[in-house]
Amino acid sequence: MKTNFSNQLIDLPKKATGRAYWGWFTVFTILVLFGIGAWIYQLVYGLGVTGLNRPIFWGIYITNFVFFIGISHAGTLISAILRVSNAEWRRPVTRMAEAITVFALFIGASMILCDMGRPDRLLNVFSLGRIQSPLLWDVISISSYLFASIVYLYLPLIPDIAAMRDRMTTRGLLYSFYNNLALNWRGTVAQKTRLERAIGASAIMIIPLAVSVHTVVSYVFAMSVQPLWHSTIFGPYFVIGAIYSGIAVLLIAMLIARKALHLESFLKEVHFKYLCYLQILMFGLWFYATFGEYLVTGYGNEPSEMRVILAKIFEVHSWGFIGMFAVMLMAFFILTPTDRLVRALRLPTMKINSVAAFVLALGGWAVLFSIIYSKGMNSAPALVASVVYGLLLFLVVIPTLRKNWFSIALYSSIFVAMGMWLERFTIIVPTLARPRIEEMIWGSYTPSWVELSITVAALSVMALLFLIFAKVFPLISVWEVEEGAEAIEQVKTNMQEYLPDENGIG
Amino acid sequence: MNDNRTKNLVSPVIFAAFGAMMVFIAYLLVRAFSGAGIFEPGKMSVPLLALLVLFFGGVWCTILFIGYQLRKIARDE
Numbered sequence: 001m002k003t004n005f006s007n008q009l010i011d012l013p014k015k016a017t018g019r020a021y022w023g024w025f026t027v028f029t030i031l032v033l034f035g036i037g038a039w040i041y042q043l044v045y046g047l048g049v050t051g052l053n054r055p056i057f058w059g060i061y062i063t064n065f066v067f068f069i070g071i072s073h074a075g076t077l078i079s080a081i082l083r084v085s086n087a088e089w090r091r092p093v094t095r096m097a098e099a100i101t102v103f104a105l106f107i108g109a110s111m112i113l114c115d116m117g118r119p120d121r122l123l124n125v126f127s128l129g130r131i132q133s134p135l136l137w138d139v140i141s142i143s144s145y146l147f148a149s150i151v152y153l154y155l156p157l158i159p160d161i162a163a164m165r166d167r168m169t170t171r172g173l174l175y176s177f178y179n180n181l182a183l184n185w186r187g188t189v190a191q192k193t194r195l196e197r198a199i200g201a202s203a204i205m206i207i208p209l210a211v212s213v214h215t216v217v218s219y220v221f222a223m224s225v226q227p228l229w230h231s232t233i234f235g236p237y238f239v240i241g242a243i244y245s246g247i248a249v250l251l252i253a254m255l256i257a258r259k260a261l262h263l264e265s266f267l268k269e270v271h272f273k274y275l276c277y278l279q280i281l282m283f284g285l286w287f288y289a290t291f292g293e294y295l296v297t298g299y300g301n302e303p304s305e306m307r308v309i310l311a312k313i314f315e316v317h318s319w320g321f322i323g324m325f326a327v328m329l330m331a332f333f334i335l336t337p338t339d340r341l342v343r344a345l346r347l348p349t350m351k352i353n354s355v356a357a358f359v360l361a362l363g364g365w366a367v368l369f370s371i372i373y374s375k376g377m378n379s380a381p382a383l384v385a386s387v388v389y390g391l392l393l394f395l396v397v398i399p400t401l402r403k404n405w406f407s408i409a410l411y412s413s414i415f416v417a418m419g420m421w422l423e424r425f426t427i428i429v430p431t432l433a434r435p436r437i438e439e440m441i442w443g444s445y446t447p448s449w450v451e452l453s454i455t456v457a458a459l460s461v462m463a464l465l466f467l468i469f470a471k472v473f474p475l476i477s478v479w480e481v482e483e484g485a486e487a488i489e490q491v492k493t494n495m496q497e498y499l500p501d502e503n504g505i506g
Numbered sequence: 507m508n509d510n511r512t513k514n515l516v517s518p519v520i521f522a523a524f525g526a527m528m529v530f531i532a533y534l535l536v537r538a539f540s541g542a543g544i545f546e547p548g549k550m551s552v553p554l555l556a557l558l559v560l561f562f563g564g565v566w567c568t569i570l571f572i573g574y575q576l577r578k579i580a581r582d583e
Binding site: 126129130131132136137140141143144147148151154155158179180181182183184185186188190191194195197198201202204205208209212 | 513516571579582
């Protein structure tokens with residue numbers, strides 16, 4: 001017997017379609033088509049239409065590749081960790097997390113195709129591949145992760161697909177789609193046991209696999225001897241960044257789904273609160289790794305590495321490095337209870353709408369940066385202005401952005417996603433601009449409209465896939481939420497196992 | 507409840523993917539051992555290669571196990 005909320009959740013895909021749905025669908029489709037057009041233009045005229053040059057042969061395509069592969073950790077890893085650790089609050093969150101993983105992996109992998117001047121040579125990667133090369137480790141680990149993530153998304157979908165099949169009144173194409181994917185699911189004890197076993201095995205498998213994927217992505221850089229890439233910390237540094245950005249994108253997706261599909265009863269404030277707690281932990285780890293990376297390298301004072309560090313802070317690509325710290329600190333201030341400090345110190349605050357506060361925070365900074373850099377100044381004024389402007393915002397705006405856990409999640413996640421994209425940019429480009437070999441020319445890089453269009457298209461594909469998924473499958477795992485409602489007694493029993501005995505000591 | 511039993515198409519896809527990955531890794535290994543470089547200092551050493559093969563071999567064997575469980579689910583066994 002299905003509960004009332006189960007029926008509502010199974011019917012979610014039908015409710016997904018409204019005027020707003022098709023409006024956004026059209027907007028994203030247009031953006032994707034424009035991106036495809038830009039890619040065709042690039043295929044016809046070659047990579048010369050991008051901002052890539054010698055020695056900067058990797059730009060925002062590879063930045064996007066690392067960023068999207070990072071986002072893919074949202075899901076599977078977070079969902080798997082929460083599942084293995086039996087965190088009961090995970091139940092309405094996992095489906096979206098797993099879906100984001102699969103979509104982000106597809107887009108991340110396709111970025112390599114965009115970066116290739118001759119995509120017709122893609123098969124050479126397989127036919128002429130050398131397992132000694134970290135690029136081949138990447139091919140193996142990402143393809144394994146993609147396949148495993150699809151399986152991991154599919155397994156908990158089976159009972160929900162069967163429920164959707166059973167509710168269908170007509171026998172069309174959609175019916176046979178659900179019927180084939182439902183694998184004759186009847187919910188028998190034998191089937192449930194097998195499914196639990198398969199989900200358990202895949203959750204355990206996916207954790208080291210996800211860690212290996214971003215470690216191997218970092219090895220593409222770290223196995224070379226380029227300054228600031230050849231670092232032992234790169235593996236964990238990339239994994240931390242991946243989980244950090246993954247949670248941010250998951251939070252944004254949850255907020256959109258909650259608002260659009262009226263999922264207020266399922267995605268409650270407590271879900272956002274717990275994920276924000278995870279964000280604070282990830283900020284700490286990210287800051288520690290960043291601090292370790294730059295302190296150790298700077299203290300070593302090795303000339304080729306110092307050239308890159310100075311280029312990051314003071315030279316042409318410093319907007320990425322300073323921008324990264326600026327938005328990451330904003331995210332940290334929003335995530336932590338800075339509003340209490342502001343109130344305790346009786347500092348002045350502005351009484352404005354949180355959206356206006358966000359626009360002010362980000363827009364003001366963007367204007368400030370563009371004025372400073374367009375005047376051809378070096379980054380010193382940008383650094384000073386950032387600190388002054390950041391403090392000003394800290395005083396007047398951040399308390400407004402910390403209205404509740406929804407607004408904290410939304411604004412901090414946008415800043416984190418931006419910061420992590422900038423981090424990947426600032427890892428890739430300045431090192432190539434200041435190569436180790438002194439005889440090589442120094443370079444600078446500005447992405448062209450083609451690269452920017454393809455980047456916007458990649459983000460639009462992500463949104464489009466999410467919209468299509470919401471139309472076909474329930475965004476919340478119905479049977480798991482149902483099971484959670486029935487598991488209250490089990491949770492009580494579990495708690496009694498670790499609570500102290502009444503007798504106490506002795 | 508619905509009584510239309512269908513053929514399980516998912517498990518064969520998983521088994522095929524497992525086979526394809528194993529063939530690909532075997533092909534890469536043959537290329538690695540038949541060419542130069544694998545035993546050279548600074549290149550990939552045999553223990554590292556073994557670790558790589560064991561790790562991804564383990565991952566794909568788990569995927570194979572899941573495919574087998576799905577087969578059992580489809581047959582309700």
